[in-house]
Amino acid sequence: MENEDVAAPIIQAYSRRYQRYSLPAGRAEQLAREVATLNDAVLDLLGELRFEDDPAAFLRVLEAGKETRPKAER
């Protein structure tokens, strides 16, 4: 059995409870596939993540980035 077939009933039940709305046939499987693809994008990069990385690190790099001159000028 494919992963999306396993996930579909859970997604369907969640949607009924959260949105009070039944997903049309095939939509739950479609959503399961989409979320799996997105999750893979993070899983592929998890090796890059260090303990000290938090969401605020982005703002620090952004602020520092304006000061950093291209290598050729350093």
Added chain:
Amino acid sequence: MTAELARLDLVSIASLIRRGKASSAEVVRASLDRIEAWQPHINAFIAVEADAALDEARRCDEETARGICRGPLHGVPLAFKDAFYRRGKICSAGSAILRDRVAGDTATVIDRLERAGMICLGRLGMSEFAADPTGHNAHYGACGNPWNPAYIPGASSSGSGAALGARLVYGSLGSDTGGSIRLPAAACGVVGLMPTHGRVSRHGVIPRAWSLDRPGPMARTARDCAELLGIIAGHDPRDSLTSAEPVPDYRRGLGAGIKGLRIGIPEALGPDVTPEVCNELDRSQAILRSLGAELRPIRVPDALGLFRLNDIILKAEAAAIHGKWLRQRPLDYADYFRVRIEAGLLIPATQYIEALALRGRMLERFLDESLGEVDLLHYPAIPRALPTLAEATLVADDPETLARAASLSTYTRLFNYLGVPAISVPCGFDANGLPVGFQLVARPFGEALLLRAAHAYQQVTDWHLRMPPAPAPETSTIHQGA
């Protein structure tokens, strides 16, 4: 005179009005005449505020006669994507849910433009809640491309791109979460600048995704964008994410040229960038080189990987933003919009946080590996010829249609994730006569450099001066929804 006024850019028309060489009322009336002629064909406006605009223009002219100038945009007609709050005015975000909702506040950027003297002509069309790159809208009808209304205008700031391309307004604002400024700019033959994350306030702008949204200027020229950015940029106590970085005078250095500037060009682009688009990109690179820029091949990030990281954040935040309405009135959304939001309900919280946590690391790598040896990156805006609105029809139960539409933003979304500024500049036309654009990307807070390079390019090219032919008065090509 009407046609001649339409040919002028924002900076030129502002100068004429300020010096009393043209009246604001005359300029506003000319814009309203063009809107009347074009609107049945491209559906750029959700609502036109003709009487209010003319009243305000007359007040501006009275002030001019008394020697009063409100600011650099004194009496100049603009219009905005319907996602920017103006106190007492409806702000629908292109949705049925907010169709009658009156804003109780004014967006910081609108407030700054009003103080600079601009006159608002109305509310421009957009994708429902800024969620689609084609220009379809199930509630207000699709927006058409002024160069051929059968084709998409790019989105989500579709009305902004179309209105500028058709010369209905002199400047506009878009908001960019995955390409929503740069895509319509490229598709309609105008300039669109997505500023650095935190450079421009988001206060009073209906969110698509809090961590990614960036309001920015759209106009006919880089010089116009410099004028608008100088007015709207800067710290805002009502948006805690805005930077305290001082705002430079973006127009001051525009004429300095690009001799010696190092521009990176990707060592390789994906197979989705068509030969036709590659040819236009090559030609624009040759022009930049002829102006004295040094072009160097560089490694660029995995666009699709960063696209997906952007998508995780976008979908998760959008699901949270729309959670209440998804529960209370799910059927008031267009089906194809809701299906995109629904995926966000299912993304694990840890992966959302990891996508955010990876952002600094990915930016660091981009600055080092891609911009480490160069000042700017030259990049595609839209990788292929624009589809027609019919070809880009969105069907919720056909994920292929949604993926195909989303792929228009493959080369824009990564820069939302990375937080860096990027500008889209017109550089030619495809075989169907639709505009093609390229992007330039800079380091954080490098807007002045982007504008200088784009301005230098526009000084020796005329793509931005070309106007689409006037529509035939007896026909209407308005599109009804997706």
